[in-house]
Amino acid sequence: MAKKYSMLDYAMKRFFANKFAVLGLSVIVILILTAIFAPIICRFDPLEINLENKLLAPNSTYWFGTDELGRDIFSRMVYGTRVSITIGLISMGIASLLGIIIGSIAGYFGGKVDLLIMRVIEVVMCFPFMFLLLALIAYLPQSIYTIMVVIGLTRWTGIARLIRGQFIALREREFVMAARTIGASNLRIIFRHILPNAITPVLISITFGIAGAILAESGLSFLGFGVPVPQPSWGNILASGREYIDLAWWLMFYPGLAIFITVTCYNLVGEALRDALDPRLR
Amino acid sequence: MLDYLLRRIMLMIPTLLGITLITFAIIHLAPGDPAELSTGGMMNAESSKKIVMQMRELYGLDKPILVQYIDWLKRLARFDFGDSFAPDGRPVAEKILSRLPNTIILNIASILLIYIIAVPIGIFSAVKHNSTTERIIGVFLFMFYSAPGFWVALMLLKYFGVHWGVLPLGGMESDIYDLMPTWTRFWDRVHHLILPTVCLSLGALAGLSRYMRGSMLENIRQDYVRTARAKGLSEFKVIFKHVLRNSLITIVTLFAGILPGLIGGSVIMESIFSWPGVGRLFFTALQMRDYPVIMASTVISATLVLVALLITDLLYSLVDPRIRLK
Numbered sequence: 156m157a158k159k160y161s162m163l164d165y166a167m168k169r170f171f172a173n174k175f176a177v178l179g180l181s182v183i184v185i186l187i188l189t190a191i192f193a194p195i196i197c198r199f200d201p202l203e204i205n206l207e208n209k210l211l212a213p214n215s216t217y218w219f220g221t222d223e224l225g226r227d228i229f230s231r232m233v234y235g236t237r238v239s240i241t242i243g244l245i246s247m248g249i250a251s252l253l254g255i256i257i258g259s260i261a262g263y264f265g266g267k268v269d270l271l272i273m274r275v276i277e278v279v280m281c282f283p284f285m286f287l288l289l290a291l292i293a294y295l296p297q298s299i300y301t302i303m304v305v306i307g308l309t310r311w312t313g314i315a316r317l318i319r320g321q322f323i324a325l326r327e328r329e330f331v332m333a334a335r336t337i338g339a340s341n342l343r344i345i346f347r348h349i350l351p352n353a354i355t356p357v358l359i360s361i362t363f364g365i366a367g368a369i370l371a372e373s374g375l376s377f378l379g380f381g382v383p384v385p386q387p388s389w390g391n392i393l394a395s396g397r398e399y400i401d402l403a404w405w406l407m408f409y410p411g412l413a414i415f416i417t418v419t420c421y422n423l424v425g426e427a428l429r430d431a432l433d434p435r436l437r
Numbered sequence: 438m439l440d441y442l443l444r445r446i447m448l449m450i451p452t453l454l455g456i457t458l459i460t461f462a463i464i465h466l467a468p469g470d471p472a473e474l475s476t477g478g479m480m481n482a483e484s485s486k487k488i489v490m491q492m493r494e495l496y497g498l499d500k501p502i503l504v505q506y507i508d509w510l511k512r513l514a515r516f517d518f519g520d521s522f523a524p525d526g527r528p529v530a531e532k533i534l535s536r537l538p539n540t541i542i543l544n545i546a547s548i549l550l551i552y553i554i555a556v557p558i559g560i561f562s563a564v565k566h567n568s569t570t571e572r573i574i575g576v577f578l579f580m581f582y583s584a585p586g587f588w589v590a591l592m593l594l595k596y597f598g599v600h601w602g603v604l605p606l607g608g609m610e611s612d613i614y615d616l617m618p619t620w621t622r623f624w625d626r627v628h629h630l631i632l633p634t635v636c637l638s639l640g641a642l643a644g645l646s647r648y649m650r651g652s653m654l655e656n657i658r659q660d661y662v663r664t665a666r667a668k669g670l671s672e673f674k675v676i677f678k679h680v681l682r683n684s685l686i687t688i689v690t691l692f693a694g695i696l697p698g699l700i701g702g703s704v705i706m707e708s709i710f711s712w713p714g715v716g717r718l719f720f721t722a723l724q725m726r727d728y729p730v731i732m733a734s735t736v737i738s739a740t741l742v743l744v745a746l747l748i749t750d751l752l753y754s755l756v757d758p759r760i761r762l763k
Binding site for chain 2: 274275277278279280281282283284285286287289290291292293294366370373374377378379380393396397400401404407408410411414415418419422
């Protein structure tokens, strides 16, 4: 018997046929593994201060050099991976949850609810992202959790609009009518029937969102409002390099490169997902 | 047209109220008394007491929350944002107003640069669709899009500023600016503007080029282009007279989309290049927990975006009169 191919099979096939997508995905997997096994990979304690070895250029002991307190940059970057990876995933998790719930409600119920929600979204989108983010952070205790929540709270609008659009397109379709006829509740129709059909464009948007969240966190840490020191994050290592701009290129170069590569890989996966899931958009 | 303009401005009012509401909510987001919190044990007892008093007075924290909001709104309507907590204690409105032109200059320069580069790249990529050159340009744009702006900024600063010394390290003018003749002054300003503008533009530049390409490609496939070609117009005329005009409509509307990013990005760029704009003011205010300045810059930056949205809509209705009828 011939195997029946589903839409998903075709999408997977198209996705994995894209070399860039496979490259991006592999790098992301490597980064996740680095984050998990950070203590095994590092040969030095990322927090250990060793003033005798301060500002050493990259060498065979300190692969990426040392900072102004003699801490090993390689170990600090490995631990920084944890920050970037978790912030990317968790903050976008929060944003997608909010976006999906709010967007579904607006799209499904329509009318005044929709009008109100769309107005709120419009207002939130008026705030320049960095301003809103920093203003929120100014009033909250500085910690990695604050950063996750705050990025999540400012990033849901795009997803909500996407989901709303999908719901409006789908809510009058026959399968929804059928579900309603047999007495399915609103909640059941939203989550069991419409949402699974509306979710694909959101996956693409989430992937790009993770890249954006990683950039946002590194930007915040760079400004000194992100992950509190001494905990290492790519952004705050880079920030410390600012003072030694003409002396220690390695302080700036490696963390920036890491952010760049990570963001690029998420964007590559996002692009490939878009091509694979919706070939019309090419 | 006037009718449309009025209608659009009326529609702005609820959004503006929403902006103030969110900002107000942020002030009250902090657990406990925002007045107590604002001192955060950073200052000595006497000055922190003074700030607590100032905050109480400014936000009327002992009154019911609705009264507080309405009082705050009334003062906003008179552009009274209170006095800065910084040592100079100047009125916040005055502080922001003196910085605003600099931020606007930087943003206009970036927008000009973005459009001047993105439009030709978009046209080229669409006309030479699927060629090797187009692919290479595509890869570069993708890299620009993913690169963290502050990293690129520091790297450029390191080479152009520190090592080769061809561009200034920061600020808006040289120390001897006042002694320069007018023409040199202008060049001095331009000189200082180059690095911040380039760095601020990179991300949006890549995005806009891709949109321009997409918009051109979409229009090239349309029937009217086939007609234009069929009646024997030169390819140059087809592309630049017919396709380009229609593609630009989409691009004009994207102005509103890139502006929030630019204004937000100027917080980072202005603090890297010591550019004396609102973004840098906001950044220093954050470091000093200067709450009146933080709140005022947040409201003003969002209002700027709202005004930009209005301008975009007006531009859009100028280039595409069908919109006005809706």
